[in-house]
Amino acid sequence: MILDRWEEFQEKDPGNMLAEIEHLPEQLKKAWSLGQDMPLQESRRIRNVVLAGMGGSAIGADLLQAYALSHVPIPIIVWRNYALPAFVGKESLVILSSHSGNTEETLSAFDHALETGAKLIAVTTGGELAVRAKDAGVPLWQFEHVGQPRAAVGYSFGLLLAAISHMGWLPDPVEEVADAVASMKDQQVALGADVPIAQNAAKRVAGQLVGRWPTFIGADFLAPVARRWRTQVSEIAKAVAQFEELPEADHNLVAGVPYPEELIPKMMVIFLKASHYHPRNQLRIDVTREVLMVEGFNTDLFQAQGKSRLAQQWTTLHFGDYVSYYLAMSYGVDPSPVPAIEELKRRIKDLTEGKS
Numbered sequence: 001m002i003l004d005r006w007e008e009f010q011e012k013d014p015g016n017m018l019a020e021i022e023h024l025p026e027q028l029k030k031a032w033s034l035g036q037d038m039p040l041q042e043s044r045r046i047r048n049v050v051l052a053g054m055g056g057s058a059i060g061a062d063l064l065q066a067y068a069l070s071h072v073p074i075p076i077i078v079w080r081n082y083a084l085p086a087f088v089g090k091e092s093l094v095i096l097s098s099h100s101g102n103t104e105e106t107l108s109a110f111d112h113a114l115e116t117g118a119k120l121i122a123v124t125t126g127g128e129l130a131v132r133a134k135d136a137g138v139p140l141w142q143f144e145h146v147g148q149p150r151a152a153v154g155y156s157f158g159l160l161l162a163a164i165s166h167m168g169w170l171p172d173p174v175e176e177v178a179d180a181v182a183s184m185k186d187q188q189v190a191l192g193a194d195v196p197i198a199q200n201a202a203k204r205v206a207g208q209l210v211g212r213w214p215t216f217i218g219a220d221f222l223a224p225v226a227r228r229w230r231t232q233v234s235e236i237a238k239a240v241a242q243f244e245e246l247p248e249a250d251h252n253l254v255a256g257v258p259y260p261e262e263l264i265p266k267m268m269v270i271f272l273k274a275s276h277y278h279p280r281n282q283l284r285i286d287v288t289r290e291v292l293m294v295e296g297f298n299t300d301l302f303q304a305q306g307k308s309r310l311a312q313q314w315t316t317l318h319f320g321d322y323v324s325y326y327l328a329m330s331y332g333v334d335p336s337p338v339p340a341i342e343e344l345k346r347r348i349k350d351l352t353e354g355k356s
């Protein structure tokens with residue numbers, strides 16, 4: 001089985017995405033400690049928070065929103081678009097997150113935020129966002145990371161977590177961060193490339209996804225993790241996938257499952273479950289799985305590891321990163337580059353500049 005010939009992975013993975021995944025626990029730890037000394041904004045008059053970014057730089061914002069909303073006394077929204085919503089004004093905090101600093105939607109949100117008089121923080125490795133932030137005197141949270149933005153999710157989450165907790169809106173999560181890091185490290189011992197498929201749950205799940213159309217379903221603080229599994233399968237394994245969220249999926253998805261009949265055996269639905277879910281969502285995970293199984297869907301369940309909510313969020317994310325990596329190895333694709341995304345960005349730029 002290809003997934004047990006791990007010595008061959010290096011050849012298919014010249015950018016060493018595997019090392020990025022292996023070091024994710026350390027990256028989260030590092031990001032959290034880097035965030036302790038960054039410049040902040042005055043929090044007293046802030047009535048809402050907008051986290052603006054795209055793709056690999058937005059997922060950290062989703063994770064933060066899902067983790068923090070049950071504590072933070074003001075609304076937090078994630079904005080993946082140009083400009084900003086109309087409610088943004090002087091009493092808003094807008095945090096712009098872009099790994100490269102050159103993403104046009106995020107730069108548009110930056111310019112818009114400046115015009116509205118909102119308070120800003122820019123999170124980036126550099127690029128145009130860093131230049132504009134320096135010019136405008138906006139607090140700049142610059143971090144070093146060479147590689148793909150999606151591999152820097154520890155930074156894009158850990159820095160935002162530090163920002164929101166230092167603004168005084170969140171009980172100090174320091175112990176949960178330590179628990180998340182330790183739980184990811186415990187879990188990854190059995191997920192490494194050299195662990196054979198018979199003992200490696202991530203390789204087994206990847207094997208189940210080969211040749212199938214996966215759907216990942218999560219709830220509460222794991223809803224963005226279901227999205228992360230989907231985006232990682234797209235960008236790392238170059239394969240189709242989708243994600244859904246409970247309880248919402250119980251109000252529509254379950255109605256649309258009998259057709260097309262010939263596609264059902266090709267579907268694979270993975271449910272993400274956590275002991276910190278709302279009890280009704282725990283029940284919904286099990287009942288929804290039964291409904292789909294009866295319709296003939298292949299299903300499986302991942303149980304989040306670790307004690308705290310943050311540990312459960314991050315062990316589930318980390319497991320999904322390994323799954324997408326092993327899926328890439330099964331399909332024989334290079335997990336790092338995303339030529340389709342680069343090409344699309346180039347085409348949009350060329351059209352704007354009048355080149356054909």
Ligand code: F6R
Pocket residue numbers: 054055056057058097098099100101102103106148149150151235338341
């Ligand atoms: C590529 C990736 C993309 C980028 C997105 C925005 O690895 O994850 O989803 O994150 O195109 O680019 P940045 O993050 O540079 O703003």
